[in-house]
Amino acid sequence: MPSFPVVSESFDPRFDGLILFNAELELLGEGFRWLEGPVWFGDHECLLFTDIPNNRIMRWSERHGVSVFRESANYANGQTRDLQGRLITCHHRHRSLTRLEYNGDITTLVTTADGKRLNAPNDVVVKSDGSIWFSDPLYGLMNDFEGGRQEGEQPPALYRLDPTTRELRRMASDFDGPNGLAFSPDERKLYVAESGAPGAADPRQYVRAFDVSEDGLSISGGEMFHKINSGWADGFAVDEFGNLWCGATDGVHCVGPDGTLLGKVLVPRRVSNLCFGDRFNSRLFICASTCLYSLFTNTRGAQRP
Numbered sequence: 358m359p360s361f362p363v364v365s366e367s368f369d370p371r372f373d374g375l376i377l378f379n380a381e382l383e384l385l386g387e388g389f390r391w392l393e394g395p396v397w398f399g400d401h402e403c404l405l406f407t408d409i410p411n412n413r414i415m416r417w418s419e420r421h422g423v424s425v426f427r428e429s430a431n432y433a434n435g436q437t438r439d440l441q442g443r444l445i446t447c448h449h450r451h452r453s454l455t456r457l458e459y460n461g462d463i464t465t466l467v468t469t470a471d472g473k474r475l476n477a478p479n480d481v482v483v484k485s486d487g488s489i490w491f492s493d494p495l496y497g498l499m500n501d502f503e504g505g506r507q508e509g510e511q512p513p514a515l516y517r518l519d520p521t522t523r524e525l526r527r528m529a530s531d532f533d534g535p536n537g538l539a540f541s542p543d544e545r546k547l548y549v550a551e552s553g554a555p556g557a558a559d560p561r562q563y564v565r566a567f568d569v570s571e572d573g574l575s576i577s578g579g580e581m582f583h584k585i586n587s588g589w590a591d592g593f594a595v596d597e598f599g600n601l602w603c604g605a606t607d608g609v610h611c612v613g614p615d616g617t618l619l620g621k622v623l624v625p626r627r628v629s630n631l632c633f634g635d636r637f638n639s640r641l642f643i644c645a646s647t648c649l650y651s652l653f654t655n656t657r658g659a660q661r662p
Contacts, residue, residue: 358386368621395631412450414430437481453467477493491516534552606627639653639658
């Protein structure tokens with residue numbers, strides 16, 4: 358696959374040390390329809406990611422390239438791993454979260470909240486206490502491209518699921534469209550993309566930052582942390598320094614822990630989601646519309662406390 362010289366824009370000296378002068382933007386795969394849900398499996402030396410409109414989960418490895426990991430994936434979107442290394446996946450069509458067990462079985466973790474069906478779980482992250490946090494906007498119900506039109510039964514919201522007790526907590530419901538989410542390295546902050554209400558004349562579109570309580574059972578705040586210019590944030594990855602790497606219309610935006618735009622890595626296609634991985638956790642895997650890219654960086658993905 359070809360590679361291209363990195364085209365970046367620096368707005369803060371902190372960004373300059375994060376980009377390597379000799380690493381190129383590598384095209385790892387193309388010909389998809391809309392990529393999402395990248396998650397690195399270091400023990401298998403591979404990346405899993407979702408091709409939502411084609412209803413499948415894909416696999417990439419340095420040795421074998423791109424292959425299909427799972428067909429008929431119920432229009433999977435965001436993904437992560439739990440503390441036991443199992444794959445956690447959001448699904449549009451079945452409006453659920455699932456877990457892939459070691460033996461290949463699939464366990465449905467949650468489908469409803471307060472007796473009503475979830476909307477279309479979008480992105481997911483696991484905290485160091487094992488709790489599963491996910492966003493539930495209406496986006497995946499609104500067209501046939503990503504799973505088939507369905508009616509929403511409740512407002513968009515952010516949830517916390519205890520995988521042991523299956524207790525589901527609605528952590529915040531003052532969203533128009535909650536999207537990507539990520540914890541700061543110390544897990545005291547939770548970043549959530551507010552991607553806005555589709556069709557709204559003046560949609561709310563920015564990154565929000567919530568304070569997480571010490572016991573991890575509540576959040577507060579939620580003010581605007583950063584406004585992407587232009588467009589809106591989608592998926593996130595957080596590095597060891599607390600920088601937020603955001604998927605955006607023109608590429609990847611790197612935002613410092615103080616909310617300052619540090620710089621951009623320009624990508625030929627709109628970036629939906631991204632994650633760190635590879636042997637040192639310093640390779641940024643980028644899902645960009647119909648293409649999968651990667652970029653080696655001079656930082657590493659954040660580790661849990």
